[in-house]
Amino acid sequence: xxxxxxxxxxxxxxxxxxxxxxxxxxxxxxxxxxxxxxxxxxxxxxxxxxxxxxxxxxxxxxxxxxxxxxxxxxxxxxxxxxxxxxxxxxxxxxxxxxxxxxxxxxxxxxxxxxxxxxxxxxxxxxxxxxxxxxxxxxxxxxxxxxxxxxxxxxxxxxxxxxxxxxxxxxxxxxxxxxxxxxxxxxxxxxxxxxxxxxxxxxxxxxxxxxxxxxxxxxxxxxxxxxxxxxxxxxxxxxxxxxxxxxxxxxxxxxxxxxxxxxxxxxxxxxxxxxxxxxxxxxxxxxxxxxxxxxxxxxxxxxxxxxxxxxxxxxxxxxxxxxxxxxxxxxxxxxxxxxxxxxxxxxxxxxxxxxxxxxxxxxxxxxxxxxxxxxxxxxxxxxxxxxxxxxxxxxxxxxxxxxxxxxxxxxxxxxxxxxxxxxxxxxxxxxxxxxxxxxxxxxxxxxxxxxxxxxxxxxx
Amino acid sequence: xxxxxxxxxxxxxxxxxxxxxxxxxxxxxxxxxxxxxxxxxxxxxxxxxxxxxxxxxxxxxxxxxxxxxxxxxxxxxxxxxxxxxxxxxxxxxxxxxxxxxxxxxxxxxxxxxxxxxxxxxxxxxxxxxxxxxxxx
Ligand code: SF4
Ligand code: SF4
Numbered sequence: 001x002x003x004x005x006x007x008x009x010x011x012x013x014x015x016x017x018x019x020x021x022x023x024x025x026x027x028x029x030x031x032x033x034x035x036x037x038x039x040x041x042x043x044x045x046x047x048x049x050x051x052x053x054x055x056x057x058x059x060x061x062x063x064x065x066x067x068x069x070x071x072x073x074x075x076x077x078x079x080x081x082x083x084x085x086x087x088x089x090x091x092x093x094x095x096x097x098x099x100x101x102x103x104x105x106x107x108x109x110x111x112x113x114x115x116x117x118x119x120x121x122x123x124x125x126x127x128x129x130x131x132x133x134x135x136x137x138x139x140x141x142x143x144x145x146x147x148x149x150x151x152x153x154x155x156x157x158x159x160x161x162x163x164x165x166x167x168x169x170x171x172x173x174x175x176x177x178x179x180x181x182x183x184x185x186x187x188x189x190x191x192x193x194x195x196x197x198x199x200x201x202x203x204x205x206x207x208x209x210x211x212x213x214x215x216x217x218x219x220x221x222x223x224x225x226x227x228x229x230x231x232x233x234x235x236x237x238x239x240x241x242x243x244x245x246x247x248x249x250x251x252x253x254x255x256x257x258x259x260x261x262x263x264x265x266x267x268x269x270x271x272x273x274x275x276x277x278x279x280x281x282x283x284x285x286x287x288x289x290x291x292x293x294x295x296x297x298x299x300x301x302x303x304x305x306x307x308x309x310x311x312x313x314x315x316x317x318x319x320x321x322x323x324x325x326x327x328x329x330x331x332x333x334x335x336x337x338x339x340x341x342x343x344x345x346x347x348x349x350x351x352x353x354x355x356x357x358x359x360x361x362x363x364x365x366x367x368x369x370x371x372x373x374x375x376x377x378x379x380x381x382x383x384x385x386x387x388x389x390x391x392x393x394x395x396x397x398x399x400x401x402x403x404x405x406x407x408x409x410x411x412x413x414x415x416x417x418x419x420x421x422x423x424x425x426x427x428x429x430x431x432x433x434x435x436x437x438x439x440x441x442x443x444x445x446x447x448x449x450x451x452x453x454x455x456x457x458x459x
Numbered sequence: 460x461x462x463x464x465x466x467x468x469x470x471x472x473x474x475x476x477x478x479x480x481x482x483x484x485x486x487x488x489x490x491x492x493x494x495x496x497x498x499x500x501x502x503x504x505x506x507x508x509x510x511x512x513x514x515x516x517x518x519x520x521x522x523x524x525x526x527x528x529x530x531x532x533x534x535x536x537x538x539x540x541x542x543x544x545x546x547x548x549x550x551x552x553x554x555x556x557x558x559x560x561x562x563x564x565x566x567x568x569x570x571x572x573x574x575x576x577x578x579x580x581x582x583x584x585x586x587x588x589x590x591x592x593x594x595x
């Protein structure tokens with residue numbers, strides 16, 4: 001079982017590939033990235049695992065650490081759990097049965113889509129909202145990247161987070177209960193979650209609001225997609241519809257934009273794209289937002305259809321899923337279904353502990369020192385050009401000033417200041433160049449058509 | 460430390476600039492989130508008041524380790540009856556302003572509710588100075 005390591009982050013920078021081009025740095029919503037010695041460095045405490053940097057990197061230098069697929073072999077029962085968006089990635093000439101058959105061929109013994117039986121999660125969320133009337137709007141904890149963002153940047157909204165787990169927990173417990181009812185032992189069952197994003201990967205490795213995740217291993221959706229494509233056959237496949245017996249329209253749509261919002265409250269809103277979310281949360285924090293019951297916030301554009309470990313086009317994936325959903329019954333049709341007997345067992349398992357804020361942007365724990373740093377920052381800002389060019393290795397002048405008061409940067413890191421100092425003979429030209437090389441790596445400024453960061457590398 | 464802002468009357472897109480900046484600063488100072496919320500709400504109301512009623516305004520903010528002092532001065536009509544303006548729902552906002560969703564008469568009462576000290580000085584036909592103090 002995966003134990004909780006605080007602040008696990010799946011993203012790493014490959015020093016061999018990184019060209020120190022600042023694309024990642026300027027795209028990060030939490031200003032977590034700096035360039036040091038010509039390489040991108042991610043400040044772990046600030047990273048919310050949104051994956052923007054990975055997407056933006058032209059050199060494909062930012063990569064995910066992942067579990068070895070071979071790990072599944074050590075279990076007698078090997079369960080693959082995947083979100084419905086995975087099916088949306090396949091061209092439509094592949095049937096669900098064919099995809100399921102390929103997964104079994106790869107070596108899994110049981111195939112489960114996580115959004116079943118979604119009715120239980122829906123009810124749990126509804127009950128959790130009803131219990132806590134004081135903190136509105138209720139904010140969904142579906143997207144782990146958003147949960148992390150709120151913890152570090154909007155601590156006052158942490159209380160609004162709903163105390164409910166995500167579909168992968170639902171799917172995992174559901175599979176577990178079913179297998180154990182059939183006589184399997186817990187330690188014979190391996191649960192493997194196929195993740196559409198880095199955020200869910202981190203959420204499984206170091207979950208928030210629970211001690212440890214129920215899942216045994218995590219699989220990159222891209223990797224599995226490739227494996228399935230290799231193993232899939234266009235021949236007719238055996239009927240596996242019983243494995244999707246409790247999958248519903250609501251479940252299939254759950255991870256798309258408005259997939260949750262449509263179910264909760266008179267006034268609900270859905271916002272996708274982390275930069276959009278940031279803008280909205282700023283307003284919400286200032287109470288500049290009208291009375292809203294429920295907020296669905298997702299880090300990716302088009303929600304999980306735009307997950308960073310998916311290869312398909314996000315709009316096409318959404319469209320396919322919407323079409324697929326029409327073939328399934330709405331969850332409400334399961335009201336008198338025998339599955340309801342499991343409600344008493346499954347629903348309590350979906351409860352989440354309160355998620356504590358973790359404000360990492362504080363300048364200093366000591367208020368007086370923080371105030372001093374803040375005043376110093378204000379003074380420094382006056383000297384910086386306000387061009388936000390990134391040539392200092394920080395995403396903007398404000399961030400550089402902050403690094404300076406935290407002793408992580410120097411005035412001479414600003415290339416414009418250096419230039420003026422040279423003009424005023426305060427610093428020699430060779431010293432200035434040395435300073436630049438320290439930031440950007442040796443020989444970075446020599447003419448060489450094959451050096452790192454040459455034009456359009458990786459595009 | 461000190462922060463200064465100026466506001467133009469009638470430009471509703473500007474309201475919220477000072478409060479957003481103050482929020483960012485207080486967050487970095489590690490001020491209690493509930494306290495920040497109150498300050499931001501009160502300041503935002505004050506900003507909207509200036510935009511909605513006055514021609515021009517200035518905000519001066521002084522932040523110490525245990526308190527924040529905000530002084531908002533405007534050139535405007537002044538407040539003829541402060542007692543009445545403090546009643547919830549009382550508003551002198553023009554129809555245009557109300558149609559924009561502002562001026563519901565919650566400005567001053569809301570500021571009072573969210574500050575530890577609130578002082579208003581006004582000269583009818585000339586100016587208003589609002590001083591708000593919050594302790595962290
Ligand atoms: S994953 Fe997101 S938050 Fe983390 S470093 Fe990359 S862009 Fe920044
Ligand atoms: S929107 Fe979905 S895919 Fe994207 S980070 Fe959030 S949970 Fe992951």
